[in-house]
Amino acid sequence: MTRLLSAGSWSVVLLLGLAALGCTPGGVGDPCTPEDEYQQNFNGFQVTETNVESRSFQCETRLCLVNHFQGRVSCRLGQSASAGVPYLDPGADPPSQENPDWKPQCSIPGTAVNRSDRKSADNINVEVKPQLTTRQTEKAVYCSCRCDGPDKNARYCECPEGFQCEKLVDDLKITQSASNLAGSYCIRAGSKYEPNDPTVDTCLDNPKACGCDGANPPAECGAK
Numbered sequence: 233m234t235r236l237l238s239a240g241s242w243s244v245v246l247l248l249g250l251a252a253l254g255c256t257p258g259g260v261g262d263p264c265t266p267e268d269e270y271q272q273n274f275n276g277f278q279v280t281e282t283n284v285e286s287r288s289f290q291c292e293t294r295l296c297l298v299n300h301f302q303g304r305v306s307c308r309l310g311q312s313a314s315a316g317v318p319y320l321d322p323g324a325d326p327p328s329q330e331n332p333d334w335k336p337q338c339s340i341p342g343t344a345v346n347r348s349d350r351k352s353a354d355n356i357n358v359e360v361k362p363q364l365t366t367r368q369t370e371k372a373v374y375c376s377c378r379c380d381g382p383d384k385n386a387r388y389c390e391c392p393e394g395f396q397c398e399k400l401v402d403d404l405k406i407t408q409s410a411s412n413l414a415g416s417y418c419i420r421a422g423s424k425y426e427p428n429d430p431t432v433d434t435c436l437d438n439p440k441a442c443g444c445d446g447a448n449p450p451a452e453c454g455a456k
Contacts, residue, residue: 260376263375297400310363310454315336319331335347337360338356362434371420379416398424
């Protein structure tokens, strides 16, 4: 994985190499879970970044966009560092001191939190920030396509109704793979990131705003 820093402290994650040079608008807006979330030690995305995962097999467009999103798609409420670390001395071999505060809330997508096995490969073992109420998954993480870019000979998609074409990634001209991802992407209409927005309310602060209250909360709300 290569992480590139673009203007305004944005970054692009190039997970699988070349970006698709052309795509149809079919599937834009479909849900997707970034591949990073299948790593136990991935603590989530930062709201100051834009991440583009090319060749995503979850998307008809083959592109999963993470547009200024905080945390993990698969864990709305996040978890504290103490809740995720099973041992107080994780560097010991074997670990000798159990963490009494261990109570994992996040797990690998498609699995359930396992609190009976401290060595479970399903649990996320690092701190994860909760999602922001104003930029939840539905608004910031979904299948998309590149609608404009620096190469005028490349093929670009047309954004479907309800989406707008917005420049997200600068061309830093570091590699050809990076240049193939530079440009604009289809984002939900009205969801452009405003860096000066003072709103910092999270799903942990206001679970009701994230659908994490009631009798049947989504799985990504975390185990209680």
